[in-house]
Amino acid sequence: MKQLFILILVFSILFNPVLVSAQEPQPRFEKDTLYTSSGYKIFVGRTLEFAKGTVRDGRFRYVAVKNGFLSKTLTNSTVLVKEIKKYSVTVMGNGYIDLSGDITLKDGSKEKIVLHIAFDRAIENSPVLLSELKVPDEYRNTRPRDIRKELVDLRNLYEDNVIKKAEYEEMKKKLEKE
Numbered sequence: 001m002k003q004l005f006i007l008i009l010v011f012s013i014l015f016n017p018v019l020v021s022a023q024e025p026q027p028r029f030e031k032d033t034l035y036t037s038s039g040y041k042i043f044v045g046r047t048l049e050f051a052k053g054t055v056r057d058g059r060f061r062y063v064a065v066k067n068g069f070l071s072k073t074l075t076n077s078t079v080l081v082k083e084i085k086k087y088s089v090t091v092m093g094n095g096y097i098d099l100s101g102d103i104t105l106k107d108g109s110k111e112k113i114v115l116h117i118a119f120d121r122a123i124e125n126s127p128v129l130l131s132e133l134k135v136p137d138e139y140r141n142t143r144p145r146d147i148r149k150e151l152v153d154l155r156n157l158y159e160d161n162v163i164k165k166a167e168y169e170e171m172k173k174k175l176e177k178e
Contacts, residue, residue, distance in 0.1 A: 052076065065114070
C-alpha cells in the first residue's frame with residue numbers, strides 16, 4: 001500500500017502541472033494578441049488609455065513616441081491600436097512592443113501615432129505608484145512586489161518633480177505599512 005501511494009505521488013508530481021511549482025508569468029505574443037506578464041491583452045482594436053508620464057516635465061519613461069509627437073501628448077489620452085508591428089523580450093525579461101494607432105487629442109481630433117512601449121513597466125505593479133498605461137486593477141498586482149524598489153521609484157518620482165511632497169509622503173506611508 002505504501003509503495004502504491006509513493007508511485008501515485010511520483011506520477012502526480014511528474015505529470016500534473018498543478019503540483020509543479022509555477023514559474024513567474026512571462027509575456028507572450030499569440031495570434032495577434034500580446035499577453036503582458038500580468039495577463040493584460042493588447043490587440044488590434046483595443047483602446048489604450050494613458051495616464052501621465054512619470055518623468056520630469058510630464059515625459060513618459062516607458063512609452064516612446066516614434067513619429068513626431070512629444071511623449072507629453074499622450075498624457076490623459078487614448079490610442080486605438082491599428083497595427084502591432086514588433087514584439088520582443090530581452091534576456092532580462094523586459095518586454096517591448098511597437099504599434100501604430102490613432103491618438104485622440106485633447107481637442108477631439110485624431111492623428112496617426114507610432115509607439116514603442118515597455119509594456120510591463122508601463123503597467124506598474126504597485127497599487128501605490130503611478131503607472132503610465134491605465135489598466136484595470138486586477139492586471140496591476142500579479143507579479144511579486146519589491147517594496148524597497150518601489151520606495152526608490154517613489155523617491156525618484158518626487159525628486160523628478162512628478163509628484164508633490166504631500167503625495168510622496170502619503171504614498172511612502174502606504175508602502176511602509178505593507
